[in-house]
């Protein structure tokens with residue numbers, strides 16, 4: 219099976235190497251197709267994406283992506299946004315659960331976030347009305363709302379989840395968020411076996427930090443989803459433990475939620491767990507459930523023991539030492 223591998227910027231190369239080592243040890247039969255993309259590639263080539271990358275993703279239908287840096291300011295379009303819009307990977311799935319050995323405020327968090335990936339304020343429709351006034355357009359459509367909401371309910375059914383909660387601010391944004399909520403309420407009726415409810419984004423943030431354990435599957439628009447998924451990563455010990463899948467009808471791109479960590483790039487200190495967990499999601503979705511489980515169990519065992527873990531979780535192991543220990547336990 220051919221899968222595009224985009225190591226990306228910063229710690230990307232180190233954590234992508236970790237995935238390649240684990241994949242070889244698991245004997246998954248994956249032929250990785252490496253492609254360059256990101257700010258570092260731009261520096262040396264003047265291009266954000268290596269030629270052929272988009273075609274390769276289109277042909278394979280699968281990619282595993284490391285973090286790519288997006289310098290703040292004009293003229294540099296986020297690669298993530300570009301990939302999501304090109305391949306219409308409309309559902310950003312982020313499972314988050316507590317792990318033994320990872321210090322966090324709560325022990326039994328088990329949440330899944332479905333974030334709409336293609337519209338909302340992230341369409342990038344912004345313009346200057348005059349030199350002192352900038353306008354940004356929030357776009358919400360029934361079609362995009364329906365497909366993410368349906369994806370969340372289908373996931374709940376397939377994975378034995380009990381409840382789907384819509385997250386919105388329809389009390390203020392009556393048309394945009396109102397449309398999202400109306401669509402949710404209509405689709406929820408098709409799934410009587412799954413409990414459904416809705417919560418306003420600000421109230422949800424308060425509830426999540428007070429006690430996240432009652433929540434199950436959350437479905438929301440792009441901006442709210444971006445923010446609450448990092449908030450929830452914080453509830454389970456940080457961004458180093460948050461994998462994600464960007465799912466479309468023909469292409470799925472798996473990635474870690476964290477960024478390129480420029481402060482530790484090239485130092486062999488990065489925690490590869492999130493990208494390894496994203497790889498486990500890919501294996502699971504490709505019918506290699508046993509290998510996915512072996513990988514998740516090996517990661518959990520190494521972290522629970524706490525002897526060979528990286529600095530972000532209180533250890534002193536390098537990326538390579540952590541990876542070797544995961545492989546030893548596979």
Ligand code: NAI
Nearest residue numbers: 285286287288289458475476477478479481482488489530
């Ligand atoms: P960041 O996630 O790169 O780093 C935040 C903090 O977490 C840093 O202290 C970093 O060292 C630490 N950290 C992150 N991942 C880690 C890991 N795997 N192991 C150990 N420590 C880890 O966020 P930041 O600094 O806001 O962004 C840096 C760059 O990454 C920016 O250019 C941003 O645009 C980009 N970015 C890319 C993403 C993607 O491609 N999916 C997602 C988020 C940010």
